[in-house]
Amino acid sequence: MKKIFAFIITGLLIASINAQENKVEIPLEKGSSVLDFFSVNKNGFVIKVGKNGRYVDNSKKVNWKIKFVDKDMNLKYDIPVEKEIIDQRYPHTLISNLTGSMVYHIEKIGKSEGNIINLIKNSGKAEKTQLSKTKWKKMVTGNLSAIFAVKDDLYFLSTVFGNETNNQKKFQEKMVLYNLTEKDEDKAKKTLKLPNLNKDMKNTAFWAYEDHDDEGFYLSSVAYDTKGKMSYAYNVIKMNYSGELIKNSNITYSWPNEILFLTHKKDHARNGLGYLNDTDELDANGMSISKSFRAISGIKIDPLEETFYCFGVGVVSKGKYKFFVKKFDFDNKLIWETELREFEGRTSQSSSSRFGVNFDVQGDKTIKIRMTNESYLLSKDGEVLEEFKNKLKFYRFRKNDEVYLSEKSNSKAFKYYQDNQGKNMFYYALESEGSDYLLEFNDSKNILNLLKFSK
16 A cells, blocks of 8 residues: 555656646656645635554654645645654544635644644644643543534633543533634633433433534534334534524434434444444544444534435345435435435445445535445435446545545546556546546656546
């Protein structure tokens, strides 16, 4: 795997345009690779490059750089970021606000002192902050649940006591939201006014972060009943940045048999419900199904429309399954529901542990669903517009943004893939502002390209 993402490129970033695509060639230093890549709300792309600290003798010598390419394929900045710690137990992350005007590279997450935050503004100016142990203890007293950026503010969401996985104590657990940008400590920390959880202790998950927008952020809790039909109760809420509840939806649905594949958040898994593959982060960490539970579906929030989707894989009969999707609004109204065609699979939980689902709502409200072997395109009303076997292999950096090119769509991006694919070519695809984008790895030529295709 290391060979695939190694590049030897020198010089400055070079842009070239021809009749079929707008192409940006991104130079990397010897031994470097792409470590992270995501789009920012149709405004451009953030790319992190450098060496993986696990594979170099001194993990501080990683030559990390953060690059921002706007939607017109112009390099806006290229900022070096120093690695501050060798200890690999504490992860690092790269996030931005919704416009990309503030990009944060955060190192030593979860360590009680010395957290490093590099803020990069859209002007290319970088500012570094190091948090003291005292500051961290003010911010996070329990367990960290999420970090996200809104406009000029950086938020840390956490529990108060760290009892969210305790079957007894999680019902008294609280959550706090800390705004690191706010200088007034009394205003910086807000205790959330959360609704009460479902009273079923063992089969109820504590609140998990789902998404956010400029007005607030979304949390969900799920409970299920194994008596008779498999029944699922979702509580989906929206909180404002003052910690007040502004939307609250409770929906329940069932499936005639069991829902075999667990496809929801890692937070819910940590709360004791188990999972098969994280809906938002379909990665290669070998996640396996919990043998204690056989039911939960996934959830996806659409902040722009303020609706949400519940989905999962239901058992039809032995070895036969169906993928289902249900769309709701925050008034608990079922807007539409659909079932995809029946498919066959293996029945044992252990052999099914590599089944994964990616569910993405596009800007035009069409829905792209990719399962292990096949993908679907649904209309905004849930009608199946297209289905196809997966033939393209993509390297996935992170949640969201990913789309899968269909051989039926006859798009310019897919034609380019057909004409250029080879054993040393690797692709990551995403869609933004009505265009298809490919991040192309050419291992034989040691080149990384970002390509834009109009539809």
